[in-house]
Amino acid sequence: MLIRIKQLIDWFNDEPKNKAQPTLSVKTPAGFCAPWTAEQLKQDDLIKDKLRVLKRSGLALPYEVWDEFVVDTVIRFAMCCQDLPASESYHHATPRGLLLHSLDVAIYAMRIRRNYILPPNTVPEDVIHKEIVWVYGVFLCALLHDVGKVLDMEIELFVGEEKTPVRWTPALGTITQPYRFRYHQERHYSQHQHSGLMWLTPLLGENPMAAITSDRQLYHEISAYLSGHAGSDSVIGQILMQADAASVAQNLGADKAGINQAAEKARGASGSLAGQLRLTLTHLLQSGAFPLNKKGAEGFVEGEHLFLMSKPIAERLRVSLLERGINNVPSDNSRLFNELQQHQLIRANDDEMAIWKCEVFLRAFDWRQTFTFVCVHWPSIWPEGDLPSIDGSITPVSDTTDVLQQDQGDGVSLGQQTAISSLGEDFKSSNSQVDLAATITTQPEGLEQESQISSFSMDLMSFMPGMEANKTEPAISASLIESDEIEIAQDALNTMNHSESDGVMNEALSLDLSIMSQKFDARSTSPEALGHAFYQWVDAVLKGGVQPVNRQGALFHRLEQGMFVVSPGAFHHFIAERCLFAQANTYGLVQQGLQPLGKHQLRADGRSVHKALIKESDKSLNGFLFAVQPEWADLYPINPHVYLECE
Numbered sequence: 001m002l003i004r005i006k007q008l009i010d011w012f013n014d015e016p017k018n019k020a021q022p023t024l025s026v027k028t029p030a031g032f033c034a035p036w037t038a039e040q041l042k043q044d045d046l047i048k049d050k051l052r053v054l055k056r057s058g059l060a061l062p063y064e065v066w067d068e069f070v071v072d073t074v075i076r077f078a079m080c081c082q083d084l085p086a087s088e089s090y091h092h093a094t095p096r097g098l099l100l101h102s103l104d105v106a107i108y109a110m111r112i113r114r115n116y117i118l119p120p121n122t123v124p125e126d127v128i129h130k131e132i133v134w135v136y137g138v139f140l141c142a143l144l145h146d147v148g149k150v151l152d153m154e155i156e157l158f159v160g161e162e163k164t165p166v167r168w169t170p171a172l173g174t175i176t177q178p179y180r181f182r183y184h185q186e187r188h189y190s191q192h193q194h195s196g197l198m199w200l201t202p203l204l205g206e207n208p209m210a211a212i213t214s215d216r217q218l219y220h221e222i223s224a225y226l227s228g229h230a231g232s233d234s235v236i237g238q239i240l241m242q243a244d245a246a247s248v249a250q251n252l253g254a255d256k257a258g259i260n261q262a263a264e265k266a267r268g269a270s271g272s273l274a275g276q277l278r279l280t281l282t283h284l285l286q287s288g289a290f291p292l293n294k295k296g297a298e299g300f301v302e303g304e305h306l307f308l309m310s311k312p313i314a315e316r317l318r319v320s321l322l323e324r325g326i327n328n329v330p331s332d333n334s335r336l337f338n339e340l341q342q343h344q345l346i347r348a349n350d351d352e353m354a355i356w357k358c359e360v361f362l363r364a365f366d367w368r369q370t371f372t373f374v375c376v377h378w379p380s381i382w383p384e385g386d387l388p389s390i391d392g393s394i395t396p397v398s399d400t401t402d403v404l405q406q407d408q409g410d411g412v413s414l415g416q417q418t419a420i421s422s423l424g425e426d427f428k429s430s431n432s433q434v435d436l437a438a439t440i441t442t443q444p445e446g447l448e449q450e451s452q453i454s455s456f457s458m459d460l461m462s463f464m465p466g467m468e469a470n471k472t473e474p475a476i477s478a479s480l481i482e483s484d485e486i487e488i489a490q491d492a493l494n495t496m497n498h499s500e501s502d503g504v505m506n507e508a509l510s511l512d513l514s515i516m517s518q519k520f521d522a523r524s525t526s527p528e529a530l531g532h533a534f535y536q537w538v539d540a541v542l543k544g545g546v547q548p549v550n551r552q553g554a555l556f557h558r559l560e561q562g563m564f565v566v567s568p569g570a571f572h573h574f575i576a577e578r579c580l581f582a583q584a585n586t587y588g589l590v591q592q593g594l595q596p597l598g599k600h601q602l603r604a605d606g607r608s609v610h611k612a613l614i615k616e617s618d619k620s621l622n623g624f625l626f627a628v629q630p631e632w633a634d635l636y637p638i639n640p641h642v643y644l645e646c647e
Contacts, residue, residue: 032158032178033083041078042071046096050074050103057110059139061132069136069208076203077102077143079174084150088183090384091248098149101247106142108243112263113138119217120235130218133211137218140200141225141236142243148195153181170198196226242266278345278381280320285382289316293390295367300360301387302394303585305347307373310337310355337374347375349396350572361392370397395583522579522586530579530586531593535626537574538565542632547573550639557612557621558628558636561644562601564612566623567591594624601625611645620645 028034041047051071061069081099086092092101117127118134156165158178168175200222201209213219224230230237242263249262284290290308291297299308314333321329330336337354340346349356356373378387520533541547541556542563548554555570556563571590575582594600595608603610612621621642 028178029158029161032180034178035082035175036078037176038075038079041075046100047074047078047103050100050107053107054103054110054139057107058114059106059110059135061136065207068205069211070139072205073140073143073203073208074103076174077147079176080147080150080170080199080203082175082179084153084155084181086146086149087384091251098146101251102143102146104247104250105145105240105243106139108246108263109138109142109239110135112239112242112246116235116239118235119215130215133215134218136208137212137215137222138236138239140204140212141196141222142240144196144199144203144226145240145244146192147199148192151191151195153183155179155181170202173202194228197223200226238267276321277317277340277343280317281345281376282381284316284320285376285378285385293362293388295362295365300373300390300394301378302389302583304377304379304588305394305585306376306378306387307356307358307360307371307394308376310372310374313374340374345376345381347377348568348572349375350576352569352572357397359395359397360390361395362390363392393583518578520579522575522582522589525579527589527593528596529593530590531595531597533578534571534574534590534594535597535599537578538563538570538626539629542629542635545635549636550642556636557639557642558632559612559625559642559644560638562625563628563632563636564610564621564623564625564642564644566621567609570623599626601627612642613645615641615643 036044051074054070055066059070078099081096081102083095084099085094085097086101087097092098113135118131118138119127122130150170155168155175156179157168157172157175158180159166165180168179204212212222221230221234221236225234225236225240245266246259246263249259254262285306290299290313292299292301292306298312299306301307311333314336317336318329318331330339337346341348341354346354348354354374356375357370358373359368359370361368378385518533520530522530525533538556542549547556549556550558555566555573557566558564568587571587575586575590579586591608600608601610602608608624609622610625612623614620625644
């Protein structure tokens with residue numbers, strides 16, 4: 001009884017305090033999120049901590065205006081963001097992700113801005129008076145750089161049990177009612193880059209707005225950035241590009257060194273041609289500049305591969321870069337494609353060339369047409385994108401004579417292009433058409449291509465110190481392996497029959513012979529089966545000696561840590577020799593199936609692809625690293641000229 005009385009007294013004593021707390025006008029139903037109130041946000045430990053770090057990072061406003069200029073702005077911003085994520089499946093894809101990402105970008109921006117003079121191109125005596133308001137402008141742009149992403153979502157407010165939820169828009173102000181959201185399936189992914197300016201006035205009070213509009217140059221920079229029209233020389237844009245990259249890297253698990261590297265890479269991307277090509281390609285893709293997957297389209301999507309018509313994409317890239325004042329763009333398409341391929345912005349075909357010739361089939365129109373393309377792995381360019389695949393098929397065409405003459409080589413013959421492709425990725429990026437033409441001589445019909453490859457390879461050995469061509473045992477070309485591989489293996493088997501260890505070796509080589517003759521239907525074979533077949537092919541190739549090892553342009557190099565198998569060259573050779581009806585994504589399926597086998601060694605960061613360097617050269621190789629089998633060790637010594645890059 002006494003307990004009940006005490007509870008009743010406590011209830012009466014607590015009632016006034018409960019009434020003073022902010023309450024929702026309606027109860028939060030299932031499936032809806034309860035909104036944060038302004039008072040709750042002011043008391044939130046996370047926001048308090050971020051504001052503390054902001055002040056220490058360099059947002060050094062006088063304490064008299066701190067609450068009005070910073071705290072109130074952050075609270076209004078948080079009431080608009082609520083628990084919304086920054087992306088659907090990429091970085092900060094968690095509750096409050098948009099708020100946390102925006103505050104982190106602001107913090108990093110305050111640190112990075114110390115490397116810049118604000119305002120730019122200003123005499124020192126004026127910098128002293130104007131810097132403080134410019135720093136505040138950078139903070140506002142950082143806070144609002146992604147706020148337009150709320151328009152990527154359909155947000156509904158709960159207004160009562162008997163009423164239909166009301167769709168929220170920015171015109172309704174901050175979110176104060178229970179809400180739910182979902183991403184628009186047809187959203188424009190780049191729209192948020194142009195939507196920040198509309199949020200500036202609702203979020204700022206009278207005095208902060210007066211401060212930034214008092215400096216016309218600053219307000220112009222803020223308006224240009226938040227509306228998506230900032231130039232490549234915008235100091236605010238350069239600062240926030242680095243800050244955004246740092247925040248994303250932090251959320252994806254990078255350590256301090258990785259975060260700094262991400263920011264540094266973003267800074268370099270703003271100036272280099274490779275970085276400008278990536279940014280321009282991303283912008284064109286996000287803005288919907290390419291009609292896709294229909295008659296008259298400039299591109300077609302199949303899985304993670306986007307095939308863009310070669311000439312239109314070259315012209316679009318060139319025009320876009322020139323419009324932004326970047327004048328070091330190659331005027332020749334072959335050089336432009338070489339630049340794109342060298343920086344892995346486009347993917348090579350089976351012949352290690354930039355240009356693909358493919359037949360496109362649209363099922364809805366029963367329509368077929370053949371085009372020349374460049375192939376882009378679009379998720380690496382646009383991670384947050386969602387491009388639907390074509391309703392039909394994209395099939396590479398093997399006859400590329402006209403493609404090479406039209407798009408790839410100005411005055412370079414098909415035989416010359418074949419010679420280049422046979423030397424592998426490393427030399428191709430530095431080829432010279434003049435030197436190449438000088439090395440090609442007239443040969444009897446039928447032997448011309450093989451002789452070109454062999455003699456050209458001999459001349460190029462001088463590019464890699466210590467690695468000389470073996471003139472007595474020339475490497476077997478890839479084209480010959482496909483047609484005569486069984487005979488080669490059988491000859492090796494007959495030779496082994498006369499050796500001292502013929503019992504063991506005969507059994508092993510007989511197994512290799514059966515593996516070398518196997519074919520797989522790429523349309524129906526599982527990735528696991530393809531991955532297992534690839535490893536068996538590697539083992540058989542190395543034991544049979546049908547591919548060069550430890551030589552210029554070779555697909556295999558024995559290192560101290562294991563057998564280095566060059567990617568994507570080795571995978572393309574396997575697909576060409578073993579896979580029937582291969583498609584553009586077959587290469588990815590083979591690598592996908594190889595992962596669970598555990599045959600290859602991973603890097604320290606868990607990735608599969610290692611980088612190998614060539615001594616006394618600026619060239620490098622990418623590839624998988626496999627444990628050396630005893631038979632491989634007996635046949636191939638360690639290559640002293642190739643070594644793994646330190647991780």
